[in-house]
Amino acid sequence: MMTNTSSNVTKYSLIAAFGGLVFGLDLLNISGAMRFISALFGLDDAQQGRIIGSTFYGVMVILFFAGTLCENFGRKKVLLGIALAYTISTLLSAFAVSYEMLLVGRFIGGAAFASIMVSAMYIGEVAPADQRGKFVSVNQLMIAIGIFLTSVINYFLLQYLADISFLSNENVWRYMLGSELIANIVWVTLLLKIPESPRWLLKKGRDEEARKAIEKIIPADEIETFISDVKESFHHETKSDTLTQLKNLFHKRMFLILAIAIVYAVVQGGTGMNAIMSFAPMVFEQVGMSTADSFMQTVILAVVNLTAVIIAVFTVEKLGRRKLTLGGLALVVIAHTSVWYGFKDTTYILDAPALANIQEQLKNEPVDLNKLQTLIGKTYESDIELKSALNETFTKQELPLASGAVINETIQGIKPIAVLFGILTFIAAFNLSIGPIMWVIFSEIFPNNVRSIGLAFAALIQTIASWSVSELFPWSLNNYGAANVFLMYAFIGLGGLIIMFIILPETKGKSIEALEKDLVRS
Numbered sequence: 435m436m437t438n439t440s441s442n443v444t445k446y447s448l449i450a451a452f453g454g455l456v457f458g459l460d461l462l463n464i465s466g467a468m469r470f471i472s473a474l475f476g477l478d479d480a481q482q483g484r485i486i487g488s489t490f491y492g493v494m495v496i497l498f499f500a501g502t503l504c505e506n507f508g509r510k511k512v513l514l515g516i517a518l519a520y521t522i523s524t525l526l527s528a529f530a531v532s533y534e535m536l537l538v539g540r541f542i543g544g545a546a547f548a549s550i551m552v553s554a555m556y557i558g559e560v561a562p563a564d565q566r567g568k569f570v571s572v573n574q575l576m577i578a579i580g581i582f583l584t585s586v587i588n589y590f591l592l593q594y595l596a597d598i599s600f601l602s603n604e605n606v607w608r609y610m611l612g613s614e615l616i617a618n619i620v621w622v623t624l625l626l627k628i629p630e631s632p633r634w635l636l637k638k639g640r641d642e643e644a645r646k647a648i649e650k651i652i653p654a655d656e657i658e659t660f661i662s663d664v665k666e667s668f669h670h671e672t673k674s675d676t677l678t679q680l681k682n683l684f685h686k687r688m689f690l691i692l693a694i695a696i697v698y699a700v701v702q703g704g705t706g707m708n709a710i711m712s713f714a715p716m717v718f719e720q721v722g723m724s725t726a727d728s729f730m731q732t733v734i735l736a737v738v739n740l741t742a743v744i745i746a747v748f749t750v751e752k753l754g755r756r757k758l759t760l761g762g763l764a765l766v767v768i769a770h771t772s773v774w775y776g777f778k779d780t781t782y783i784l785d786a787p788a789l790a791n792i793q794e795q796l797k798n799e800p801v802d803l804n805k806l807q808t809l810i811g812k813t814y815e816s817d818i819e820l821k822s823a824l825n826e827t828f829t830k831q832e833l834p835l836a837s838g839a840v841i842n843e844t845i846q847g848i849k850p851i852a853v854l855f856g857i858l859t860f861i862a863a864f865n866l867s868i869g870p871i872m873w874v875i876f877s878e879i880f881p882n883n884v885r886s887i888g889l890a891f892a893a894l895i896q897t898i899a900s901w902s903v904s905e906l907f908p909w910s911l912n913n914y915g916a917a918n919v920f921l922m923y924a925f926i927g928l929g930g931l932i933i934m935f936i937i938l939p940e941t942k943g944k945s946i947e948a949l950e951k952d953l954v955r956s
Contacts, residue, residue, distance in 0.1 A: 442650045443561055447569040449624040450513060450556045453549030454573045456520060456621060458580020459614050460489075460546060461711050462736065466588035467607030469834045474604055475533045476830035479908040486709075487905030488537045492544020493897045500548055501890035502676045509556040509631045516552065517625060519545040521618040528612030550577075550873065551893035555885065558877030559633040560651050563945040567750035567874045571743070574870035578736075578743040580617075581711065585736035587613065603799075603835075633882060636664050663947050664882065679887035687955045691879050693937055695892040698759075701930030702872045703899025705766055706923040707864050709907040710857065711735075731854075738858050742865035754942045755871050762867020763931040769860035770924035776852030777917035780845055782814040788843040795839040801832045806840070820844065821912045856920070872896070878941045881950040 464486065472482055496516075503512050519542055526539030550573050561569040591598075591606055601609065632651070635644035645657070652660050682688070750758060789810060793803050805827045814820040820841070828836055880888035903923075910919045941949055 439651050439653055443565070443569065446560055446628045446651070447557045447572050448576075449621075449628050450509075450553040451550075451572045451576045452617075452621045452624060453513065453516060453520075453546055453553055454576030455580040456517075456614060456617050457546040457550065458577035458582075459584050459617055460543060460580075460611075461577070461708065462581045462584035462588065462732070463610045463614065464489075464540075465711060465732070466584070466592070467610045469838075470603055470607040471536065472834035473831050474607075475536075477533065477834075478830055479912055481533060482908045483905040485533075485536065485540060486907070487901050488540040489544045489547065490897050490901030490904065492541040493547045494544070494894060494901070496544055496548040497551065497890050497894040497897060500551060500893075501679070501887040504552060504555065504634075504890075505676070505679070505886040508634050509552055509559070510625065510628060511630075512552050513549060513556070514622065514625050516545040516549045517618060517622045520549075521615065521622070524612065524614045524618055528608045528615075547897065548893070551876075551889055554873040554877045555889050556631055558946065559631040562652075563948075564943050565751065566878065567755065567871075567942055568747055570874040570877045571747045571750050571870035573873050574865060575740075575743045575747055577869075578740040578865060582736040582740045584610075585733045589730060589733050633664055633885075636661065637882065663945065666947070676887060679884045683884040683888050683891065688884070689955065690937065691888070691953050694879060695876060695888070696895055697930060697933050697937070698868070698872050698875060699892050699896035700899045701763070701926060701934070702868045703896045703901075704903055704923070704926040705770070705864070705868070705930075706860075706903055706907075706920075707869065708900045709904045710860070711739075735858065735861055738861050739865050742862040743870060746866045746870045749866075750871065750874060751942060754940050755875055756938050756940045758867045758871050759875075759934055759938060760931065762863045762871070763927055763934065765863035765866075766860055766868070766927040767924050767931060769856045769863055770920045770927060772852045772856030772859065773920040774856075774917050774924060776849040776854075776856060777817075777915070777920070780817060780848045780917075782817065782820040782841070782844040783846055784809045784812060784840070784844050786810060791843045792836075792839045795842070796836060799835045801828070801836045803836070814844075816915050817841070817911070818913065818915045825912075875938075875941065878944070878946060878949055879953055881954060882946065 468482060468485070471477065471485065475481075477485070500512065503515075523539050523541075523543035523545065526542065527536055528539075530536035530539055553573055554570050557570050557572070558566055588610060591601065591610065629647040629650060630643070632644045632647040635641075635647060641661075644661070648657055648660060683692070746758065784806065789803070789806055792806065796803060809823060809827065812823075814823065821837070824833060824837055824840060876889055876892050880892075907919070914922075939952070944952070
């Protein structure tokens with residue numbers, strides 16, 4: 435019986451977390467597609483940022499209703515609705531004929547990220563306390579798998595673009611985004627096979643249905659204790675509407691829980707992970723890599739990302755949430771400081787040999803490189819100055835295709851080892867710690883009587899932090915420079931490290947009901 439219940443928990447957790455794979459696919463797909471979309475639609479920095487940011491707008495809207503929907507209809511039905519919404523998003527994005535249509539598709543696509551919050555809620559409610567961290571971390575593992583698959587596919591699409599008759603610069607991004615439809619269909623099919631959360635069923639008084647679900651995930655000799663503990667945690671409350679949950683959530687008794695959730699959400703979203711992944715080729719172009727090399731580095735980044743998450747999944751129950759969080763944040767600060775150091779002394783010089791190399795790299799691209807003649811012999815003291823000059827030189831259609839090659843051939847004084855070490859260390863640190871552990875913490879700290887609204891609120895704060903960083907990323911690079919952008923991320927990480935050292939308790943091995951007794955002030 436133990437083997438069956440354990441196997442079922444694993445299966446249900448993987449299915450619930452499959453939305454993370456869809457999100458990972460989309461996160462790096464839009465990264466690979468961005469230069470082609472920008473060239474086709476002639477996008478400026480703000481519009482590029484908005485393509486990424488529109489997804490977060492969608493998440494924010496959904497999260498306002500997600501808690502209420504989860505409370506009224508259950509976790510399973512909300513996950514199904516999110517999966518279907520994301521299918522619509524994929525179709526609109528892949529067949530977009532204008533910038534505005536793509537924005538609408540991306541906006542609806544925010545549903546995929548909202549699924550991470552709902553699946554964390556679901557997994558936290560079906561997994562046993564001593565394995566909950568591992569199972570909730572599966573969310574991040576699925577994201578990492580999606581990122582890895584997409585990085586490999588995008589790299590080969592770019593490498594063999596000229597050899598595949600039906601692909602071109604104008605349509606390759608449609609195949610990138612459209613490929614997500616396969617994952618969407620698989621996800622919808624799998625979701626039909628999971629039971630509803632037994633805690634939600636018990637809360638709704640549907641005891642018989644709850645018992646059938648519990649029998650699939652809890653050993654027979656523990657069922658009665660489980661039911662008793664869960665019912666006791668509701669404190670005999672009969673009202674669980676949104677307004678009641680909000681009042682309970684923002685009561686002074688919940689101060690510590692809210693403080694942990696808000697700080698963790700701001701730090702996880704504000705240290706730049708989604709911006710770096712969404713604009714990965716753009717980041718590597720700042721180092722002076724060609725477009726092909728930048729996509730290859732994105733594959734390496736995805737491998738590091740996946741490896742780190744796998745390590746986190748198998749260490750979260752051994753090392754605990756607090757140690758992994760604090761150790762990871764310390765590494766985040768070191769990593770971003772290393773990137774800042776690598777970029778801070780760069781200059782850019784365009785001479786005749788550099789121009790010849792640029793012409794060779796871009797010989798098959800629709801870019802008028804004669805425009806660069808007026809820049810020959812000039813030295814730019816920062817990437818800000820160079821990008822300003824390129825903005826004045828090229829059209830919006832030409833700039834995304836030309837900027838990487840120009841940076842690649844003109845950059846001087848950069849410390850590429852420090853930059854690459856910093857970026858890869860950050861990816862590893864994030865996915866070893868604050869990436870997956872945040873969702874573990876969120877799935878554990880909110881009591882049953884505010885669970886739906888509490889998780890949605892925390893996810894909303896994280897989304898706002900991620901959105902502000904991601905949407906402003908292209909603009910920030912061009913106006914503040916790469917060095918200062920990463921220095922800002924380092925300071926956010928340092929602030930989070932100090933605060934979390936003071937307020938974050940260890941939560942491993944405790945039931946949701948036991949944590950309520952520890953964290954809610956009387």
